[in-house]
Amino acid sequence: MSDFPLTRVFVYGTLMPGERNASVAAQGGRFEASAAHLAGFRLLHLTPEGxxxxxxxxxGEEVRGHALTYAAGDWAHALPLLDVLEGVHETPPLYRRERVTVTLEAGGRVPAWVxxxxxxxxxxxxxxxxVPRGDWRSVSGR
Structure with a gap:
């Protein structure tokens, strides 16, 4: 394990580039988005939540999305915004943040939060x- 903080998050829904909460991710600061997938997880769509x-x-299951790698100096600002959006601190929590390893479409495996x-x-x-094939963008009427 590295002494450096993990400044990458794997997003698979509304935080992906071009989706409705992408602006929340951008409020966190500078980041690079890379197409990626996460093996060993299954993707669900919730309605009417959307x-x-x-x-x-x-x-054999996988989820498709993006790895957002934040500039180290911006991560301390980004993480609380993401945690609030995802309801990490609600009672009971809506989501929990876990450390995983994702595979970048350009090649390589990297650690990330999800x-x-x-x-x-x-x-x-x-x-x-x-969600078949683990791609949330394939869901019609989201």
Missing amino acids: YPGILPGDP YVYADAARLSRPGVWP
């Missing part, structure tokens, strides 16, 4: 749909 969540899945859906009670109610 956003996705991921859960641990089978080794927000994993944490509201187990919500998953037992109607409106939870698996």
Whole structure:
């Protein structure tokens, strides 16, 4: 483990470039977005909420998204914004932040944070749909 703080987050839904919460990611500061995927997780779409969540899945499953790598000096500002959007500190939490390894489409595997859906009670109610191929942008009517 490195002595340097991890300043990368894997996003797979509304925080991706071009999506409705991309501006929240941008408020955090300077970052580079790289297409990436996360193996061993499955992607769900929640309606009527209109956003996705991921859960641990089978080794063959994967989620497609982007790795946002923030400038080291901007990370301290970005992380609290992202945590608030994802409801990390709500009671009960909506998502929890976990450390994972993602594969960049350009090649290489890198460590990143990811927000994993944490509201187990919500998953037992109607409106939870698996997303084929792990690509949230393929969901119509999001």
